[in-house]
Amino acid sequence: MSTSAAGERSNPADKAYRWVDDRLAISRGGRHLLNKIFPDHWSFMLGEIALYSFIVLLLTGIFLTLYFVPSETTVIYHGAYKPIDGQRISEAYASTLNLSFAVRAGLLMRQMHHWAANIFVGSIVVHLLRVFFTGGFRKPREINWIIGANLLILAIFNGFLGYSLPDDLVSGTGIRIAFSILESVPFVGSQLAFLLFGGNFPGTAIIPRFFIIHVLILPLVILGLLGAHLGMLIRHKHTQFRQAHAREDNVVGTPLWPTFAMKTGGFFFLTTAVTVLLGALVQINPIWQYGQYYPYKVSYAVQPDWYMGFLDGALRVMPAWELHLPGHMIPNVFFPAILLPGITFTLLMLYPFIEAKLTGDVAEHHLLDRPRDRPVRTAFGVATFAFYFVLFGASATDVLANYLSLTLNFVLWAFRIMAIVVPFIVFAVTYKLCKELQQTPSAGKRQQFNLILRSADGGYTTVPAEQYPGYDQPELAPVDVEKVELTADAAQQDGDEGVYEIPRRYR
Amino acid sequence: MTGALRRLVAPLSLVAAAAGLGVLAFAPGHAGATAGVATGATATASPPAALPGSLLAANATRTHSSSNLQLGQTLFQESCSSCHGTDAQGSALAPNLRGLGAATVDLWVSSGWMPLANPAAQPVVKPDRFTRAQTVAIADWVGSLAGGMAIPHPNLAGASVSEGMSVFALNCAPCHTITGAGDALSNGITAPSLHSETATMINEAVRTGPGNMPRFGPGTLSQKQVLDVVAYVRRYIQHPTSGGNDLGGIGPVAEGFIGLFVGVGLCVLAAFWIGDRTPRDLDEHAHGSDVPHGPGTTEHA
Known part of the structure; x- marks a missing residue:
């Protein structure tokens, strides 16, 4: 590093560093960065899971683009997988089959990519929950909260697009549903759907279009927002829990170099190891079993990936209501599939401002709340989460009915009732628990024997x-x-x- | 009233006689003991588990055709006639089986669906109580009464799994799912999993349409197509190959569960391992403390 003694100048790495530093003066900014203080609490590392699974997604994704052909041109498959031998399938599906069966490590890469996507969105949600319940979104971090919420939306969208690319029976059904959801937008739905799909469903444009959005446009937007997200993190410095020596005007923790770099570097390898393990041992999205998508073929029990589950569940539990306006009918699909996520993500992004308005607290906060110290926020958050968790569960009505030996109709009605009742119960229980915990100062502390x-x-x-x-x-x-x-x-x-x-x- | 009584008594006496005869014919060594038990069993319509072991053992060794029919008749009257009638003509409890053919009977017995507690409800799979030979004998005997489809012996040698997959995706996946895992349909009806059915059972089910399943007759699927789909189910649906554990073939529900609880869960555990668990000593003035600090803070005399 820059502090090396003059006698060590002969070290080639050191010389190269000097050469660069003389021209770009990276030492000053680099020193600032390397000295960044990271609080030690484990919950501050949840966002890093998302960061590292995103890196896994980029690396495996680059591998996959080398072999995937985003085309709906029909070919006759003559490959390793016998049940599709001789069938007329699209190039997209054929290349995914070849990727799975003919390319060395191709299936591992595909499965790692898919598992990493599941972990990516999941860790974003876990990270979001941590920030929400500890009040990490308050001034001055509202902008970063909004960026984070947008990263979540983009991650969900890009996951759906990637899931749709192989042009298999299950994902084709998903695209069919997406087309119908777009069509349900009042007044401009048909035009929107035709604009995105380049004509009526299914057409031949959608796979190439989804491909460009999936591998180029959204990853770039995500990278940009991620840069802004981390930039603001450095600018604002970390929040921290109330603990010894922690004040609003300082940060207590370990510096990036060397302590935290070692921790987080190890954490990168652990996250990668989890995706490799899952990719190698657990099958995900076996598209060869599904076959080519044709609009006249359908499989029962088609679910989207879990992060779209709450939308699928909302579609399932929504009663068959339509809104008849003079001269225009707003279809049933619009309410659970457009209105619900619209309201959800708008409220999510506005939440810091809503809370500041309601509490009148517009001060800066760098010390985090313990969830129990904000019982209303905590109870509201858990109740909202419970609502989406019920919807998420409702996307598996058929599987639950089958495995629990209940009738599908009963399970559906149970979810309809739970979606309304559970949030209220959860709110009351959480509020009460918070109040109880406030009375128990030793809860959650290191035990003093x-x-x-x-x-x-x-x-x-x-x-x-x-x-x-x-x-x-x-x-x-x-x-x-x-x-x-x-x-x-x-x-x-x-x-x-x-x-x-x-x-x-x-x- | 008398008619009902006669309907009840006539079959019972027939069953008793036939059972006694059958036992005499097949197991002369144990005739006296088993005939009495068997008669009692049919008269109270006990489940087939009440069949004496010696009778089952003796019957299983029989292979001759006419003896097989006799065995089938005996077993039918032992185990099936209390609902389906002594001549498979049906009753208020259960349908007439005459003319349904051996294939239908074989499927319903070998699948473990019989006896049904409620003919209108989804059959519950119970342990198989007959040997293969006994099931075939019962089915052949019912088939011999009024014809119908014989038990098929699908020869999968020349079958095309590619054709089979197309047929499967078009005709079977809409209920059984594309992986054959099966799923719940509406109102308590279930499309069962295809992961352990034999080739004969799949062939029989396709052709006879058990329960709510449609019947795919020769006008809908050719014999070649049936063999193709049987081959596809046997060779691929029942043996998912690549990619590791298939999680039961139920797709994104299981995948999401694993992704969230194993994938994200392991990563969170790793963070928990690397990071610091609890904040160090919260400021006492901020949150107070009920933990005694320092040596000798409390002393009891």
Whole structure:
């Protein structure tokens, strides 16, 4: 690094670094970045799961684009998979089959890509929940909250597009549903649907169009927003939980280099390992079993990927109501499939402002709330989440009915009732739990074990025990930033697992 | 009233006589003991599990055709006649089987659906109580009464799995799902899983249409197409090959479950492992503390 002694100039890496630094002056900004302080709490790493699964998605996705042919031109398949041998299928489907059976590691890459997509959206949701329940969206982070919500929407959309690309029977049914949903938009639905599909369903334009959106446009938008998301994270610095030495005007934690870089680097490999394990051991989307999509073929029990589940569930539980306006009918599909997600994501993005308006709290917040300390927000959040979770479950009515030996009609009605009742119950229970937890200050804290000693004369003395018996690493004390120059070498000299605090200045 | 009584008594006596005769014919060594038991069993319409073991063992070794018919008749009258009537003519409880053919009877017995608690409801699969030879004997005997489709012996040697997959996707997947995992249809009706059916059962089901399933007669599917679809189910639906554990073939529901709880779950556990678990010592003035600090804070005399 830049602090190397003059005698080590002969090191080629060091020389190269000097050469670049002399021309681009990267040391100053780099030092700032490497000194960024990361709070240690595990829940701050949830967003990183999304980041790293996105990297897995990019890498495996690049591999897949080398072999996938986004074309609906009909070919006659003569490949490794016998049940499709001799059938007329699209090039998109044929190339996905070849990718799965003829390309070395192709199936592993496909399955890793699909599992990573599931993990990507899932970790975004988990990360969002953490930020929501701890109040991390409050001033000055509202813009970043909105960017995050948009990343979630884009991730869901791009997942759906990728799922649709192989042109197989199941995803074709999904595209058919998407076409109908677009058509249900009042007044301009047909035009919208024809615009996107380049004509009536199914047409031949949709796979190439979805492909470009899936591999080029949305990944670029996601990358841009991700850059902005992380840029603002650096600008604002991390939020932190209330703990020793943590104040609104500082950040306590470990610097990016070397401590946090090692942690997060390891975390990248662990996340990748999970996708590799799933990709290698668990089948996902076996398109060869599904066959080519033809509009006249349909399979029962078709579900979308889980992140579209709440929409599918909403479509299933929605009663067959239509709105008849003079001269225009708004079809049933519009309410669960357009209106519901529209309201959902609008409210999600506006939530920081709604809460600030309702509570009158417009101050800056860098210290996070414990969920129990904001019982109304927490109960509202859990109840809303419960509502979508019920809808999510409703997308599996048929599977649940089959596995629980219940009638499909009963399961459907159960979900209809649960979608309305469960949020209220959950709200009440959560609110009460929060209030109870507030009365229990020791809940969630590290347990303090006490030894009760009896003296010779019969008296009892209580002495705090060793915090973790056998764990002799002392509690790490924060080091004042003014006293320690935060460079890699200094950090190492000072005991490489030091905890630091730095002042928070972003204006 | 008397008519009803006669209808009840006549078959019972017939059953008792036939059962006794059958036992005498097949198991002379145990005739005295088993005949009494068998008569009692039919008179109270007990399930076939009440059949004496020696009778079952003796019957299983019989292969001759006319003896087989006799065996089938005996077993039918032992186990089926209390609902379907002694001559398979049906009753208020169960339908007439005459003319349905051996294939229908074979499918319903070998699948474990019989006896039905409620003929209108989805059959519950019960353990098979007959050997293959006994099932065939019962089916052949019913078939011998008034004809109908014989038990098929699908020869899959020249079948095309590619044709079979097309036929499957068009005709079977709309209920049984494209992976053959089966699923719940409306009002408690289920399209069962195809993951363990034999070739004969699939052939019989396609041709005879059990329960709510449509019957695919020769005008709908040719014999070649039936063999193709049987071959596809046997070789591919029942043996999903690539990509690891297939999660029961129920698609994104299982995949989402694994993705969320195993995929995201493992990653969150990893974060929990790497990161810090609880905030260090919350500021006491911020949240208070009920935990005693320092040595000797409390002392009891």
